[in-house]
Amino acid sequence: xxxxxxxxxxxxxxxxxxxxxxxxxxxxxxxxxxxxxxxxxxxxxxxxxxxxxxxxxxxxxxxxxxxxxxxxxxxxxxxxxxxxxxxxxxxxxxxxxxxxxxxxxxxxxxxxxxxxxxxxxxxxxxxxxxxxxxxxxxxxxxxxxxxxxxxxxxxxxxxxxxxxxxxxxxxxxxxxxxxxxxxxxxxxxxxxxxxxxxxxxxxxxxxxxxxxxxxxxxxxxxxxxxxxxxxxxxxxxxxxxxxxxxxxxxxxxxxxxxx
Numbered sequence: 001x002x003x004x005x006x007x008x009x010x011x012x013x014x015x016x017x018x019x020x021x022x023x024x025x026x027x028x029x030x031x032x033x034x035x036x037x038x039x040x041x042x043x044x045x046x047x048x049x050x051x052x053x054x055x056x057x058x059x060x061x062x063x064x065x066x067x068x069x070x071x072x073x074x075x076x077x078x079x080x081x082x083x084x085x086x087x088x089x090x091x092x093x094x095x096x097x098x099x100x101x102x103x104x105x106x107x108x109x110x111x112x113x114x115x116x117x118x119x120x121x122x123x124x125x126x127x128x129x130x131x132x133x134x135x136x137x138x139x140x141x142x143x144x145x146x147x148x149x150x151x152x153x154x155x156x157x158x159x160x161x162x163x164x165x166x167x168x169x170x171x172x173x174x175x176x177x178x179x180x181x182x183x184x185x186x187x188x189x190x191x192x193x194x195x196x197x198x199x200x201x202x203x204x205x206x207x208x209x210x211x212x213x214x215x216x217x218x219x220x221x222x223x224x225x226x227x228x229x230x231x232x233x234x235x236x237x238x239x240x241x242x243x244x245x246x247x248x249x250x251x252x253x254x255x256x257x258x259x
Contacts (some may be wrong), residue, residue, distance in 0.1 A: 138183030
């Protein structure tokens, strides 16, 4: 079959190294209670080849590129009914998956954060994610508090997932090679079904805190009109990057419903 041409406007960089592909697929834990795995942006199927070797789950593919979809349907005839041409960001997941499912993929760098925000919106049906991202983004997501890489997405995802940075992937194993290194991370759903605070207020407080990350929270959170209880808390003398998820939950509870 004729190979698929990587398309710059879609951010396509096709992985060529089968050893790395096998290592990525091996990160799926297979004990999270799911029976389906959705691969985002399979391209020419280098990850798919290893996914299909697993009999513990059913593999689904979604790709926005019509050329990739046509290639995949020819390469995997039995998989035809499970190949979707479309945009994951617009996919109505509850129409497709009635049960929990895992997500895996070499995410396009330009929309990787958007993909993970959608995962977060569907956290109760996505118990596990294994993905390759731009290294800096992967490090940011997995970064602990106190690190300059730690940010909004770190807090939001770490509130509901345990995150491991697995390994770094060099540019030379892709076609075409990207200008940056890539990083592979794994997200596993933790036991938090709901935060012990108003979650919408939590999200707002975290965003506001990181909007001026060089300032202390006492200053960066001023636009929210802080009440007396939260104003007296010593955590406000720290910067947002110094606080763990539990600290943001604590501050949200102090502020109550006054944001």
